[in-house]
Amino acid sequence: MSRLDSFIRRLSAQRSVLDWATQAIRDVPGPVLEIGLGNGRTFDHLREKLPGRDIYAFDRADNAHPQSKPAGDLLVLGEFAVTLPAFAARHGAVAALIHCDTGSGDAAANARQAAWLSDLVPTLGRTGAIVLSDQRLAHPRLSVMTPPVEIPPERYFLYTIF
Ligand SMILES: C[S@@+](CC[C@H](N)C(=O)[O-])C[C@H]1O[C@@H](n2cnc3c(N)ncnc32)[C@H](O)[C@@H]1O
Numbered sequence: 001m002s003r004l005d006s007f008i009r010r011l012s013a014q015r016s017v018l019d020w021a022t023q024a025i026r027d028v029p030g031p032v033l034e035i036g037l038g039n040g041r042t043f044d045h046l047r048e049k050l051p052g053r054d055i056y057a058f059d060r061a062d063n064a065h066p067q068s069k070p071a072g073d074l075l076v077l078g079e080f081a082v083t084l085p086a087f088a089a090r091h092g093a094v095a096a097l098i099h100c101d102t103g104s105g106d107a108a109a110n111a112r113q114a115a116w117l118s119d120l121v122p123t124l125g126r127t128g129a130i131v132l133s134d135q136r137l138a139h140p141r142l143s144v145m146t147p148p149v150e151i152p153p154e155r156y157f158l159y160t161i162f
Pocket of ligand 1: 035036037038039040041042043058059060061063078079080081101102103104113
């Protein structure tokens with residue numbers, strides 16, 4: 001498979017998973033958490049699929065396209081290790097959907113970060129919330145979901161909070 005094909009396949013999988021999850025939580029109350037705003041591409045997709053829903057976006061820096069980021073206090077800048085516990089303390093476990101898109105090119109750093117993010121995620125989402133992650137998470141309150149759409153192995157990890 002060419003690198004172009006592989007790239008297209010990766011992004012198609014991401015879109016399929018986001019489309020499925022936004023449909024699945026349509027009647028579940030609570031905000032969406034976009035953990036890893038980056039350029040704002042997936043934020044923009046979530047916003048399009050869930051009009052009117054509060055979407056909090058977290059990142060250490062604002063590198064998003066000016067039209068692909070939330071306004072006001074829905075944009076939360078700073079290190080996840082600080083901003084996510086602060087969000088949980090302020091709002092409680094309220095999210096209906098959590099999208100963790102946090103990876104960089106450093107697999108070892110990704111795994112280290114995923115280990116502590118795993119502990120934070122259940123403090124952010126309500127029971128029954130859907131969690132989508134580009135990194136494998138592990139926590140007793142995260143139940144693995146089988147992807148309902150065809151995605152390349154290890155591309156996305158799906159969980160529900162119970
Ligand atoms: C893969 S990018 C996100 C891509 C984005 N979802 C998009 O569609 O454009 C990952 C983002 O996570 C952020 N990030 C990674 N680790 C972080 C941390 N510990 N605290 C805050 N931001 C972090 C990076 O700054 C980067 O913008």
